[in-house]
Amino acid sequence: MSAPLSQLKGPIRALFSDVDGTMTTQGRVEGITYVALERLGEAGIPVVLVTGRPAGWGQAFMTVAPVAAVVTENGGVTWVRHGKHLKKLYGVPPASLPEWRRKMNILVNDINAKVPGAQLSLDSRYREVDLAIDWNEEASLSRDEAEEVVQLARKAGFTASRSSVHVNFGPPHFDKLSACLAVLTQVLDGDPAELAPYVFVGDALNDAPMFGGFPTSVGVANVKTWWDELDAKPAYLTEQPEGAGLREVIDHVLSLR
Ligand SMILES: [Mg+2]
Incomplete structure (x- = not known):
């Protein structure tokens, strides 16, 4: 069972954060969340974003936002x-x-034929490695339909996982955890x-590899939406959902210095 965030011990050297449903609130980054991320960076605690969003978003974040890696x-x-x-x-x-x-394009045609309403995400054009089927952003599929897309992709030999908005699939095998460990060694020394001094915060099924791999993992309260489906649970939970939950983590981490 997950512990309340207040039990998380420091000091923390860097914060790894998911974007959708963790950094965003109702789909937007609130001004106070952005300020909290800046405060963390100014306190010497680098921020690394960890997302299912496309490489194109990563370049944008690296160019305009206070982040060490994406x-x-x-x-x-x-x-x-x-x-x-x-x-x-x-x-x-x-x-x-x-x-x-x-x-992957062949599979997209197959999915279109088998799951009515499934469509390639708007941001798929800016992807280099994976593609995303939209289930809960522009489209509104049920969770069962989204899960059917995940299973179709896995059956066809792809890596697939579901975020709060998309089903991402791509060549085997890459994952968030391995990528974060590369950032840890190459960027953060x-x-x-x-891993204990590095905190990860997330909210959805595609964060499970991070919840499992980072001992100091935190779920923002909305992670409870998919609690029973999570293969690995976060070690700690915030009281608030989404951006407010991430701000709770940042405040707590700053208080531990
Ligand atoms: Mg998310």
Whole structure:
């Protein structure tokens, strides 16, 4: 069972945060959440975003937001800084991507035929490694229909997982946890054997690998929406949902210094 956030002990060296449903509130980043992230960075605690959103979003976040690195496409593409330049780390060999994309497009046609209303997400155009079927953003499929999409993708040999808005699928095998460990060693000079000082915050099923892999993992309160379906549960829970929950974590982390 998860413990209340107040029991989380510090000090914390960096914050890894999911975006949709964790950094956002009702789909938007509130001004006070952005300020909280800035305060954390100013206190010397880097922020790493970890999202299923496309590589294109990662470049935007790296360019305009106070973040040290961005893991996008659930670990498919990770943005880091290399001197003053941005650099991408891929979760699968980049040379294999055109052939995978061809197979993925075939699956999209298959899904369209089998699950009425399933459509490619608007942001799929800006993806490099995975694609996303929209179930809960522009589209409104049931959870069962979304799960059917996950199963169709897995049956066809793809990695697939469901976020609060999309079903993401792509070539086997990449994941958020491996990408975060790469950020930990390459950007934060951390040791993957010593994960306790690094906190991860998330809200949905596609965060399960992080809840399982980061001992100091936190679920914002809305994670309870999918509680029984979560393969791995967060170690701690906030009282508030979404952005307010992330701000609870940031306030707590700052109080531990
Ligand atoms: Mg999320």
